[in-house]
Amino acid sequence: MAEKAEATVVFGVLNETSEHESRVALTPDIVTRLRKSGVTCLIESGAGVASHYVDEDYTKAGAQVVSADDVIARADALGFVDRPSNELLARVKQGTWIIGMLGSFTDADYVAAIEKAGLVGVAMEKLPRQLSSAQSMDEMTSQNSVMGYKAAIVAANAYGSFLPMMTTAAGTIRPAKVLILGAGIAGLQAIGTAKRLGAVVTAYDVRPASKGEVESLGAKFLDLGLDFSKGQGEGGYARALSAEEQAQQQAAVDQKAAGFDIVITTAKVPGRKPPVLLTKAGVAGLHRGAVIVDCAASDLGGNVEGSSVGTQVTDNGVTIIGAPYLASGVSTTASNLLSRNVADVLAHFVRDGKLAIDLNEELDNAMVVAGRGEEAKKEEE
Template structure:
């Protein structure tokens, strides 16, 4: 292990690859960017392999490729695709910074365990993404963009016909009708991708501003005959509907859904239960061979009633794909974007060669959920 320069901030990343995860929180090009900010990068052997980045790539960029124990012993800050396990937390030295999607909105006990371990926890899900200074740190935007793109491809692969209209010697095949529910970052990317594949695309979102965005991509906006004129919430997310509004929306979507071949749902809420956009009644109304891709499926539920992680076919012949890991299936690009987000968050906290929390800074105040030292180097 090479001796580290005195005074440098040391940033470590582990190999997090698993059955569902192929991304890495640091890519070689970002290693070079971090060096310019006085950051030494440590990365575990093989961490980037599933994203097509070799150990040699990292070494050429200036990172030190090593083992997990060395990273734990020398890193001032650790970056994660997923949040660290309790076993890993127990091995971290007090004062270490942890940067990742920590689930802080719904798992206060986990945040408390980070605090009790003496760690400084930076929860990316709490980023005030409406601030211009936070744009390059916005993991939700970057990863949802990848997710929406992949969702359209997964739907096309599962659908038993063409997406574009085809005129053949045997006759004309009509284009597939695609409905995208949720027109945020993921939804807009799904719309654009499905359009490029030749489908006739319609979309819906409760936010009033989304209508122009949908139509700007050449898609139709689904008219439910409802007026949720105050649908815009904080931070760019749709506000939570009242129980009455949600029931009206569900009934209207269920009725309209029957006319579509593919439905893609993208209404994720960071760390919280996603809204149900399509009920079991709506699924039953779809024709045999229709495909649903629910990007919000998780242990907390999904946008589609009864959806779960994985693929199942209903008794009516509808394929329902619960797909929360789509960004990981485009791991090279997703890792590159994620790495930039995490690195920019790290650099934001570096002041005069040390990691510092400024309580007066809006980003710091929002994201630091455990531990708030004035500096990370023994102070």
């Protein structure tokens, strides 16, 4: 079989390792995959170490391991785990493509900064998830899946007893009761993991379709006695509840949560403040030694009233873990999945040996948030 012509698109990845971040946006197997799509890969030295990939792994796969300055200077497109800072955007040459979760739902100023810098912004959060052709590009699904798995592990580690029932010579230990609020991708993974660890699992979500999904994993569906029959939102996300619905849900969850040992919350509505699912009254109703893992904790708040990023113990002895960085705690697997997502987005835009946008194509029109071209700007105006 004849070799492909020399690659004409250069893809670069920088080292994003930080206190909270261990993932990398390119793994060696994806280097090989991209070469088949006519893409040459550059990666900053040391970028994969926290995910257990050394420079030699990338070199063997056909990537060029270079300095950060070389990546920035030579790349036609840059892929990110987290969006680049404004300072980094200022260093990137005009015309470069920026691919990642850009926060475009809530941060118009950041998108404007990409546009002002003369860059092309591809926002992976705007991927049309309902398209079958887009499934392998869906970073939110892949990383939320890892997050849900890790949330159950973190909760088990913080809980002061066994999760499964144990019968010993000294007596029988009852299984832990786990409540998972939000049965999307992360919630379903948390259910499956907690079940495998032997816990008795109950879950709740406002989407009507979630009941069957929860029960198919062997968990119980929490009956709050409420009917949010229009809980399904666009693109497979839960819709935002009205203020009255939120109040009803919060009161019911607060009352029911008191019977559980572990509560894991995973409910996020893209582009908005996370809904509060467990209030301070609900936290106060939990027994001493109970554990809460809030996957939605962020600067915007979380699913648990008063939660913040990090670990805190309440006056009544309840441990609250605000954990938005859980996927980074499974860095090898998370990087494998994320790098596939980013690479498939990049490969989608490689046309006739170069990067190109077709705004008549649904995926292009949805994801390209900056650098759409003068004609597109005129049409939008």
